[in-house]
Amino acid sequence: MGIQITNLNKAYGEHQVLENFCAEIPEGKTTCVMAASGKGKTTLLRILMGLEKPDGGEITGLENKRISAVFQEDRLCENLSTEANIRLVQKGGKGRSRDFLQQLQDGFSAVGLEGWGKRPVKELSGGMKRRAALLRALYADWNILFLDEPFKGLDRETKDKVLAFVREKCRGKTVLCVTHEKEEAEILGAEILEL
Amino acid sequence: MISIISKNKKRQIRLWAVAFWLLIWQAASMAIGQEILLVSPVAVLQRLKTLVWESTFWLSCAFSVLRIVSGFLLGTALGVVLGGVSFGFCRIRELLAPLVLTMKSIPVASFVILALIWIPSKNLSVFISFFMVFPVVYTNVIQGIESVDKKLLEMAQVFQVSRMRKIRYIYLSQVLPFFRSGCCVALGLCWKAGVAAEVIGIPDGSIGEHLYQAKVYLDTPDLFAWTVVIIVISLLFEKVFLGVIDWGVRKLERR
Numbered sequence: 001m002g003i004q005i006t007n008l009n010k011a012y013g014e015h016q017v018l019e020n021f022c023a024e025i026p027e028g029k030t031t032c033v034m035a036a037s038g039k040g041k042t043t044l045l046r047i048l049m050g051l052e053k054p055d056g057g058e059i060t061g062l063e064n065k066r067i068s069a070v071f072q073e074d075r076l077c078e079n080l081s082t083e084a085n086i087r088l089v090q091k092g093g094k095g096r097s098r099d100f101l102q103q104l105q106d107g108f109s110a111v112g113l114e115g116w117g118k119r120p121v122k123e124l125s126g127g128m129k130r131r132a133a134l135l136r137a138l139y140a141d142w143n144i145l146f147l148d149e150p151f152k153g154l155d156r157e158t159k160d161k162v163l164a165f166v167r168e169k170c171r172g173k174t175v176l177c178v179t180h181e182k183e184e185a186e187i188l189g190a191e192i193l194e195l
Numbered sequence: 196m197i198s199i200i201s202k203n204k205k206r207q208i209r210l211w212a213v214a215f216w217l218l219i220w221q222a223a224s225m226a227i228g229q230e231i232l233l234v235s236p237v238a239v240l241q242r243l244k245t246l247v248w249e250s251t252f253w254l255s256c257a258f259s260v261l262r263i264v265s266g267f268l269l270g271t272a273l274g275v276v277l278g279g280v281s282f283g284f285c286r287i288r289e290l291l292a293p294l295v296l297t298m299k300s301i302p303v304a305s306f307v308i309l310a311l312i313w314i315p316s317k318n319l320s321v322f323i324s325f326f327m328v329f330p331v332v333y334t335n336v337i338q339g340i341e342s343v344d345k346k347l348l349e350m351a352q353v354f355q356v357s358r359m360r361k362i363r364y365i366y367l368s369q370v371l372p373f374f375r376s377g378c379c380v381a382l383g384l385c386w387k388a389g390v391a392a393e394v395i396g397i398p399d400g401s402i403g404e405h406l407y408q409a410k411v412y413l414d415t416p417d418l419f420a421w422t423v424v425i426i427v428i429s430l431l432f433e434k435v436f437l438g439v440i441d442w443g444v445r446k447l448e449r450r
Contacts, residue, residue: 049353067353075350079368079447088364089354140354 001061002027002174003048003144008057010043017043021057023193030167030175032185035195041178042072044195045146048176068142070150074133076121082108082132083117089140100139107135110165112158126153131162138169145170147177151184163187234415242420251400252424259320259402260428263389266324270385271378273325274332281333282340291333298330307392316396320403323392324385331384335377339370368447375440382436386429 003025010018017040025031046052076085087095108114111131151159224235246252281288351361393403409418
């Protein structure tokens with residue numbers, strides 16, 4: 001069963017962001033949310049992640065689910081290394097296991113961050129931080145992945161590489177991705193949900 | 196944090212600047228020509244050379260260092276613990292607010308005189324040092340916790356990061372710069388106030404007692420020599436203490 005959203009309402013003061021919004025996010029598939037700026041894409045994601053309370057409506061299908069996310073901002077601990085940021089969100093001692101660290105190295109190579117794992121995040125460029133945030137989300141233990149403009153700030157070549165990696169890692173999983181680019185949705189093989 | 200440490204390194208005192216002021220001091224002393232009014236750095240150095248061979252010198256240093264450092268460590272520990280507790284429980288914060296404000300506002304001299312009624316002069320510097328350090332560290336720790344990036348906390352909530360990891364990797368790394376700068380301020384204050392308390396309370400065998408005697412007998416070389424000793428000890432302690440904090444930060448960042 002996917003995520004069912006029924007009559008979702010959210011307003012900030014006088015500004016109604018979501019009004020009786022209904023949707024179904026299918027399980028095991030990637031769905032891209034598309035809309036113009038200020039139409040409530042990020043608000044929808046924040047409500048689904050449990051960071052905002054809706055004014056009304058119902059959401060089902062998120063019970064007992066492990067969530068992972070790439071936020072609109074990178075939200076990395078700047079003083080920690082890239083690897084430590086990824087290990088921070090691992091459950092128990094998984095982040096220290098040899099298998100995991102090996103997989104992580106493959107991830108670093110796939111997104112063009114090889115050799116940057118041990119460096120503090122503050123030494124990374126904007127695009128590198130975005131990729132580090134993506135790796136953190138992808139390597140966490142999750143059933144549902146929320147991506148809020150995950151490829152912004154990446155150049156063409158890097159974006160293609162990262163998109164291919166994300167598509168591979170998300171195959172058969174429930175992913176909700178906010179994007180402005182139709183092309184990204186196509187590469188990810190996603191269904192499009194217009195707000 | 197590393198940027199804060201390197202900024203501090205840039206601010207380090209330069210030898211040439213020290214030499215310049217020593218020369219000015221020597222010139223001023225020679226111009227005045229009366230050691231009782233302004234002793235020369237050479238005379239201070241000579242007095243120090245004789246002092247370091249006396250056992251009472253080392254005993255007095257140990258006496259004052261032990262007490263002032265104890266007060267500093269007590270104030271720091273309590274400031275950290277109560278700062279953390281106050282952030283979690285707003286009633287405790289409200290309860291402590293008037294007390295902390297009072298501690299910050301009371302002039303040291305009047306509190307030293309008042310404290311002399313309650314505490315034997317021997318341990319007065321522990322109390323006064325604690326009294327100076329606690330409000331500074333407490334306030335800085337609270338400010339540090341308040342400054343923690345809410346977006347990182349949301350990230351931790353979404354990824355269900357454990358409480359211990361949150362404290363260690365999110366709170367600690369953001370509070371430490373505030374704690375460090377609080378300690379920098381508190382270190383200076385505790386030595387000034389601690390020695391002032393000793394000068395007023397005149398406990399036997401303390402640095403403060405020597406300063407008091409130097410004042411009574413108008414022994415200016417002695418007064419300056421002991422002042423130099425206080426500066427050196429406080430700088431050494433500051434270096435060691437902040438060095439330990441920086442080492443801890445580096446270890447945390449290397450994780």
